[in-house]
Amino acid sequence: MQRRNFLARLGMFASVGAIGTIGLTALPAQAQADKFPQRPIRLVIGYTAGGSTDVPFRVLADNASKILGQPVIVENKPGAGGVLPAQMMQNTAPDGYTLAQVAMPVYRLPYTTKINWDPVKDLQYVINLAGYSFGLVVPADSPIKTMQEYIAYAKANPGKLTYGTPGALTTLHITMEELALNAGVQFSHIPYKGNSESMQALLGGHVMSVADTPAWAPYVESGRLRLLSTWGEKRSARFPNVPTLKELGLNIVQTSPFGLVVPKGTDPKIVQKLHDAFKQAMEMPNYRESLAKFDMEPYYMSSADYAKFSADTVKKEKAIIEKLGLAKAQ
Incomplete structure (x- = not known):
């Protein structure tokens, strides 16, 4: 009888210990989200240094660094039409310390290249920032x-x-x-x-x-x-005498919006912190001034709106790619 009582008590302590262990593993994750960020953040863009993508992103990163209290370091990964940063997210820890620019070519990848990930489901959308001038x-x-x-x-x-x-x-x-x-x-x-x-x-x-x-x-x-x-909706402020494709009757408007994503599975609290910081960063006058050098303007979308935009865009790109006969062989 004494032996059975001893084993029962031992089982009870084991159960309590297991619960305690679960609690201890959950708490640090919560603490990490609350204290984020605690080290430098990497921001990967898909184009070369010194261009219309790189220059505004460096201003934005500097603004965000001051808001977040940690350095935001821009890293250039050019090539493959600007899709490499989004592709990198498939093998990156979902901890909020690496963000990637998503360019429009990402949305046509499923129809032009054999990939094993989905641009809509396998990326977590943070914020849309701007659109290009073409x-x-x-x-x-x-x-x-x-x-x-x-x-x-x-x-x-x-x-x-x-x-x-x-x-x-x-x-x-x-x-x-x-x-x-x-x-x-x-x-x-x-x-x-x-x-x-x-x-x-x-x-x-x-x-x-x-x-x-x-x-x-x-x-x-x-x-x-x-x-x-x-190619914008309206004429360029810098070149007001030049017509748009739309007003010439060619029925095309193209600004190729771009923004930031993190890996799938990133804590929503961390995503929210990043969204809020970069929204504040993009509202600073120096960011708008950096975009204006390339005849670009801020184009904000929230995390939810940006995710919806990505889903809608993937469908539109499929239709265009098939219409042009550029889809990969199945």
């Missing part, structure tokens, strides 16, 4: 002086009108092919590694036109390049 330029001495003449040349010379972009299946490539489809013409795409390379190719006469973010702006202002169109 435009199409030709050399100043080009005989093509308007967008109408650009289309007319393509009709008269099928497949001979070349244009450069930062890469195949980027938003710029897809939009130019959509433009060709809508206008009933055929262009010839020349992919480059970035806008510094494409600008030199255009200035050197190796390509007839370039579609890109405003890396072309200084050349347009100096008179070396001619801007034929911009």
Whole structure:
């Protein structure tokens, strides 16, 4: 009898110990969320240093560092059309210490590349930050002086009108092919590694036109390049005399919104802290000023709105990719 009582008591203590262990493992996770961040945060972007993505992100990171009380360090991972940061999140700890920029090409990955993750389900959306400004330029001495003449040349010379972009299946490539489809013409795409390379190719006469973010702006202002169109909902404040694709009747608006994500499974409290910090950071005047240098504007979306936007965009990209015949073979 004494032995049975002893074993019963031992079992009771074991149960209490197990409960205590569960409690102890749960408490640190809660404490980590409450005390977050306690070390530097890495912010990975998909484009090269010094460009229209990198410069505003460095201002934003500096602003967020002051709010969060820890350094926010920008890391450049260019290549593959800007999708590498989002892909990295699939093998990153969901602790809030690594954020990634999500660019539009991420949403067409399921239809153009074989991947084993889902851009909607396998990323946790934090905040949308801004949208790009795009435009199409030709050399100043080009005989093509308007967008109408650009289309007319393509009709008269099928497949001979070349244009450069930062890469195949980027938003710029897809939009130019959509433009060709809508206008009933055929262009010839020349992919480059970035806008510094494409600008030199255009200035050197190796390509007839370039579609890109405003890396072309200084050349347009100096008179070396001619801007034929911009792609926003309204005309550019910097180039108010240049028409949009929409007002030219080409039925395209493209600003390619981008924002931040963390790995799936990140504590919602940490996601909220990051959202609040970056929202405050993007509302600071210096961030808006950094965007204005590239003719861009802030474009805020909450975590929930950004997640919905991603789900809607994946569906839209599927339709465009299939329409253009660019979907990967099944």
